[in-house]
Amino acid sequence: MEIYDAVIIGAGPSGIICAGRAAERGRKVLLLEKKSSLAKKLLISGKGRCNLTNAGNIDKFLTEFSPSGIFLRNVFNRFFNKELCNLFEKLGVVLKTERGGRIFPRSDKAGDILGALEKYLKINHVSVKTGEEVENIVTSGASIEVLTSRAKYYAKKMVIATGGLSYPETGCTGFGFKLAEKLGHKIIEPRPGLVGLVVKEDAAKKLQGLSLENVEVTLLAQGKIYEKIFGDMLFTHYGISGPIVLDLSNKVCDLIKEGKETCVSINLKPALNFQKLDSRLLREFSASPNKTVKNIFVTLLPQRLIIEFLKRSGVDANLKANQVSKETRRELVKNLFDFRFHISKVRPIEEAIVTRGGVNTKEINPKTMESRLVKNLYFCGEVIDVDAKTGGYNMQAAFSTGYVCGENL
Numbered sequence: 001m002e003i004y005d006a007v008i009i010g011a012g013p014s015g016i017i018c019a020g021r022a023a024e025r026g027r028k029v030l031l032l033e034k035k036s037s038l039a040k041k042l043l044i045s046g047k048g049r050c051n052l053t054n055a056g057n058i059d060k061f062l063t064e065f066s067p068s069g070i071f072l073r074n075v076f077n078r079f080f081n082k083e084l085c086n087l088f089e090k091l092g093v094v095l096k097t098e099r100g101g102r103i104f105p106r107s108d109k110a111g112d113i114l115g116a117l118e119k120y121l122k123i124n125h126v127s128v129k130t131g132e133e134v135e136n137i138v139t140s141g142a143s144i145e146v147l148t149s150r151a152k153y154y155a156k157k158m159v160i161a162t163g164g165l166s167y168p169e170t171g172c173t174g175f176g177f178k179l180a181e182k183l184g185h186k187i188i189e190p191r192p193g194l195v196g197l198v199v200k201e202d203a204a205k206k207l208q209g210l211s212l213e214n215v216e217v218t219l220l221a222q223g224k225i226y227e228k229i230f231g232d233m234l235f236t237h238y239g240i241s242g243p244i245v246l247d248l249s250n251k252v253c254d255l256i257k258e259g260k261e262t263c264v265s266i267n268l269k270p271a272l273n274f275q276k277l278d279s280r281l282l283r284e285f286s287a288s289p290n291k292t293v294k295n296i297f298v299t300l301l302p303q304r305l306i307i308e309f310l311k312r313s314g315v316d317a318n319l320k321a322n323q324v325s326k327e328t329r330r331e332l333v334k335n336l337f338d339f340r341f342h343i344s345k346v347r348p349i350e351e352a353i354v355t356r357g358g359v360n361t362k363e364i365n366p367k368t369m370e371s372r373l374v375k376n377l378y379f380c381g382e383v384i385d386v387d388a389k390t391g392g393y394n395m396q397a398a399f400s401t402g403y404v405c406g407e408n409l
């Protein structure tokens with residue numbers, strides 16, 4: 001009977017790096033993946049470019065995670081962005097840093113990151129089996145029995161690296177949560193993280209496909225301001241999405257759960273103050289008194305937004321500039337700073353970029369990734385209850401927990 005030192009379930013970034021590192025240390029490792037190829041989610045990450053990490057320091061990283069992210073301090077101290085970049089560079093990938101410290105392969109191809117990871121598995125002689133779904137494990141005997149759709153394997157140690165529940169077509173259907181629960185672990189309720197927001201106003205639908213750059217979005221619930229983020233967003237067929245909306249979405253999800261009426265206010269001109277914007281409008285209206293408001297607004301807003309904006313401000317788009325009263329002008333300025341949408345719900349977890357919740361971090365040794373409840377059982381990646389905002393933080397968490405786990409097998 002062949003016994004592996006470790007069997008790793010799931011070949012996403014965390015499972016792959018874990019398998020590679022364990023094998024690099026001389027362990028006999030089997031990596032099992034249910035899909036026909038490895039890391040399908042990594043391939044679509046960062047819009048196919050894979051934002052694999054961020055250039056920020058550990059303290060900055062931790063501020064980007066939900067509170068349970070503090071669990072990651074140990075693994076980040078051991079294997080962080082510099083070590084990850086060095087590993088990829090050693091495997092032949094040239095990297096680049098973009099706005100906000102986001103790190104990508106210079107080729108802009110997530111496939112190059114996967115190619116390097118496959119090389120890491122190969123040079124370290126990891127046995128990889130794809131198209132093989134783990135269905136159950138039995139931990140009662142001398143070794144762990146891993147039962148798949150095709151065979152039975154034996155292992156001294158076992159790693160659950162099955163990811164979360166989002167984008168199920170990439171293989172993530174929550175199997176790891178069920179398995180961990182069966183083995184006695186507490187699962188913090190899985191819920192969508194970094195997800196689009198459905199809004200009540202149909203204006204959003206009319207604007208679908210339009211992206212707004214360098215705007216500031218404020219999240220409000222029952223009059224209270226919760227968060228303000230500057231950056232880019234997008235209108236979609238259901239409402240709003242894009243980087244800053246995704247980053248606000250976790251808080252939105254919590255507020256909706258608490259039964260709070262939630263809305264976002266878009267500041268379309270965050271670089272200006274009321275006085276400056278009002279003077280600018282006055283100047284433009286006076287310089288072209290016979291121009292329509294909609295024509296004057298072309299210098300202020302994207303073409304597609306103008307009609308919708310004027311409609312929601314209660315201003316006839318064909319009104320001549322010299323017919324605009326002072327009150328109307330001030331109302332327009334006010335709305336440019338506070339273009340509101342009310343949120344009815346968040347999109348489902350299947351569409352989320354990450355799963356919030358998962359295996360309770362209190363039940364995992366933060367230095368080794370071993371379960372505190374079941375000996376020889378380990379976790380890495382998104383199956384653990386840690387999640388962060390956009391910017392490469394989630395992927396680094398997967399790589400760091402995977403690598404450190406591999407060091408302890």
Ligand SMILES: Cc1cc2nc3c(=O)[nH]c(=O)nc-3n(C[C@H](O)[C@H](O)[C@H](O)COP(=O)(O)OP(=O)(O)OC[C@H]3O[C@@H](n4cnc5c(N)ncnc54)[C@H](O)[C@@H]3O)c2cc1C
Pocket residue numbers: 009010011012013014015032033034035038039040041042044045046047050051052053132133134135161162163164166167170171172173175176352353354380381382383391392393394395396398
């Ligand atoms: C559209 C999208 C874009 C993203 N972009 C970024 C980005 O640019 N930067 C960033 O930091 N993060 C990004 N993320 C998040 C990031 O991809 C994940 O956090 C990361 O992939 C988690 O890695 P993982 O190894 O834990 O799990 P996963 O990558 O989810 O891999 C888990 C693997 O386990 C396999 N598996 C599951 N169950 C079984 C079973 N029973 N038997 C065998 N195999 C099984 C699955 O098929 C899958 O291959 C993005 C996510 C999405 C959905």
